[in-house]
Amino acid sequence: MIDTGLKGIHGEKIVYDSKISGIIEDRILRLYADIQWDDIKYTDNMLLDCYSSATIEGARTSLNSVNSAIKSRNMKNKSDIMVINCITAINFIKSLQLNEDSILKSWEIIVDDVCDNEGSRGTKYRSGMVYVGNSVKVIHTPQKPELIQENMNKLINYISSSSTISDTFISHFYFVYIHPFCDGNGRLARVLNSKQLYDLGYTNIFKVPISNTILNNIKGYYRQLEKSEMPAGNNRLNITPFVVYMLQVLEETLKLLSVSDGKINSMEAEIYNFMKKHHGAELTVKKCSLKFSMSESQARNILNLMVNKGTLLKNKDGNTNYYSINFLK
Secondary structure (H helix, E strand, O other): OEEEEEEOOOOOEEEEOHHHHHHHHHHHHHHHHHOOHHHOOHHHHHHHHHHHHHHHOOOOOOHHHHHHHHHHOOOOOHHHHHHHHHHHHHHHHOOOOOOHHHHHHHHHHHOOOOOOOHHHOOOOOOOOOOOEEOOOOEEEOOOOHHHHHHHHHHHHHHHHOOOOHHHHHHHHHHHHHHOOOOOOHHHHHHHHHHHHHHHOOOOOHHHOOHHHHHHHOHHHHHHHHHHHOOEOOOOEEEOHHHHHHHHHHHHHHHHHHHHOOOOOOHHHHHHHHHHHHOOOOOEOHHHHHHHOOOOHHHHHHHHHHHHHHOOEEEEEEOOEEEEEEOOOO
């Protein structure tokens, strides 16, 4: 086990298994090197990533709605704003040094006009307690407000000395573990994670919709966070479950880019995610056009393109075509 040098809320050593993570990192490096990055659209995939990240945190919108809001500059829908703020934060921090000032300013962008828990906002970090969980269960009780500054100092020092992909996911874990802000911690953690990878030389990382893969297995995201926060004996927190989960998420996302010839269409991804979440539900052209607010001609073209790529299967019953997920792909 490697001691990260970071400390838990109760003074625990935060450790992880570098052997397991190292094996996955090697696979990721090979995948990243083999992808034809020039074929991948930066804007589409960054939009998909930010849409997915905001959806994880409760946004309820569609990619069409966000695109319309951007084009019309009609920023009235909170969910649309959550997505657009993520895009703005990425464009803001991408070329800056990762330090306390850039993190604070990025957070202001993330929560602009959509901040919850304003009563705990504070002058820098949150001034009150927040809790991670749902209406049934508290999953995590984060750091006390008076100790956040000390933890953030340690995190920023850790970020400055990071040299591996695993280091970026350790930083991601620690950020959400501390939960330094009253709102927007998850969205900002994922932006900062990609920024760290970018700084390590993975300059195409903002073309990789990592959050979309997390969204497709959101239970795993929270489950591995919860596992990593459980005491592991000898006053330690073993965060290997979360680090490995995130490495596998990145690997799976890169594989998707690779098998689709370097092209992920955001609408295709939205259709695929809908079908997957509804237990492999079948779609017809008409149902697709109604669900995703497009013409039947557009729906037919997209569905058939997904069939050609091997993502979907097409079966005919009478005069009606039914499209289903190709689970064998």
